[in-house]
Amino acid sequence: MIADVFIKRPVTAIVVSIVIVLVGIISMLTLPVAQYPDISPPTVQISGNFTGADAQTVEQTTTTAMETQINGTPGMTYMTSNSTSSGQSSITVNFQVGTDINIATLDVQNRVSVAEPTLPDAVKDWVLLFVSVIPVL
Secondary structure, eight states, X not given: OHHHXXXXXXXXXXXXXXXXXXXXXXXXXXXXXXXSOOOSXXXXXXXXXXXXXXXXXXXXXXXXXXXXXXXXXXXXXXXXXXXXXXXXXXXXXXXOTTOOHHHHHHHHHHHHHHHGGGSOHHHHTTOEEEEEOOOOO
16 A cells, blocks of 8 residues: 555655655764763773894793783783784783773883883884774764
């Protein structure tokens, strides 16, 4: 019955579909996204570069030293690390959902600064701290 109306009057079908799309866009723009709970955990990433070192040397001198200090940060759930043969070291620290990313970043930065004296001189200039939080859209 309704299908017959839209089959016999295609202009009506086009107008109704445009109205539905416009209402959807307007409602999407007015949704209170800030009121929704966070579903993705905040993440802090630490990167270091040890030029000329192989993966085993980077792991022993850089990654392990920073992991030892970072382990036990309040709110931390787990940490992953990667050392490459090009001298790159990367540590990703994931925190519990709802953890304040600013405080978590400060905690990790303080712990990395405690580990810095034990790092080789070539690495100290290349230790970078990245914060990545995936926003909920």
